[in-house]
């Protein structure tokens with residue numbers, strides 16, 4: 068009876084204890100209990116209602132006599148009355164505060180990240196494998212800021228990437244505040260079919276039927292919309308459709324005509340960023356937010372080029388800049404911030420008008436750029452970029 072109860076706890080650090088039980092080495096199991104944080108595990112089992120409290124207490128009392136509990140207790144007893152202290156500790160651990168965690172509360176997630184990194188890395192991009200090398204996938208609970216020059220392909224790239232993740236089963240909600248939903252959906256449909264469907268009218272129904280099966284939703288809003296109204300609709304989509312990725316394109320259009328002075332507008336933007344950040348965290352959804360740059364720069368942009376206060380990029384987990392033209396006229400995705408593991412880097416790409424999609428450059432194309440850049444650097448003092456630095460994903 069006792070063995071089956073303990074087995075049902077299925078906590079990773081209870082496994083050695085279960086093992087010794089199976090071999091009837093009860094004494095060893097007890098010793099293991101003293102060294103493992105088995106009390107936290109039992110508390111977890113109680114909190115998640117996996118076993119009734121009375122049974123938890125039976126297991127606890129059998130495996131962890133009172134003197135053992137006081138040894139494993141994080142708060143060591145100073146009183147001579149050990150029994151009373153043990154009881155009060157149990158009361159403390161059982162009536163926890165929602166916003167105060169111990170390592171025991173995080174332990175399983177930490178184990179998962181260590182033992183199953185693929186799982187915690189998130190959904191991988193099929194269209195742009197180079198992105199996976201840097202960002203390590205698309206994860207829930209994150210805020211990604213995407214910026215780039217006017218007409219530089221922000222909507223196009225976000226449309227393609229969101230479709231890519233959506234095809235891999237990530238329910239997606241699009242908030243297009245700048246272009247009409249039908250225009251966006253047309254672009255996505257072309258990207259989905261990988262062709263200009265106006266040239267293939269007989270195939271339209273076939274592709275539209277397939278496209279319709281995707282877990283893809285659109286917000287009806289257009290241009291100026293209050294952040295609370297937007298988040299209200301997002302909450303509905305999360306609750307009803309299990310949406311895990313929200314794309315908002317773009318922040319300036321969403322907040323346009325709100326606030327009277329430029330100071331008001333910056334405050335509004337900061338507040339919106341704060342709301343979006345906390346929505347992503349509390350609802351465990353990934354929010355991709357397109358933000359225009361401060362001004363249209365003629366040269367390469369950096370993290371300070373994002374419009375608004377520093378809060379925008381501080382709150383973000385990832386900052387992605389679509390650089391219009393690097394050396395040799397090559398466009399590239401520039402990952403400037405990656406809170407997951409800190410890897411930053413660049414991905415040179417080519418835009419294909421037929422499919423409205425981007426693709427990573429081939430080695431040959433990169434070598435061409437490299438030789439062009441070395442040629443121009445021999446003529447001027449411009450920095451030299453090797454194809455090796457492109458490939459290694461190092462930042463410029």
Ligand SMILES: Nc1ncnc2c1ncn2[C@@H]1O[C@H](COP(=O)(O)OP(=O)(O)OP(=O)(O)O)[C@@H](O)[C@H]1O
Pocket residue numbers: 215216217218219220221222223224245398417418423
């Ligand atoms: N890399 C690219 N090279 C050339 N043309 C592109 C590229 N990406 C997108 N386009 C085309 O340029 C136009 C603008 O693209 P898109 O709307 O994606 O840019 P944007 O950065 O979102 O624009 P805006 O600054 O107005 O929000 C579209 O017609 C699109 O097909």
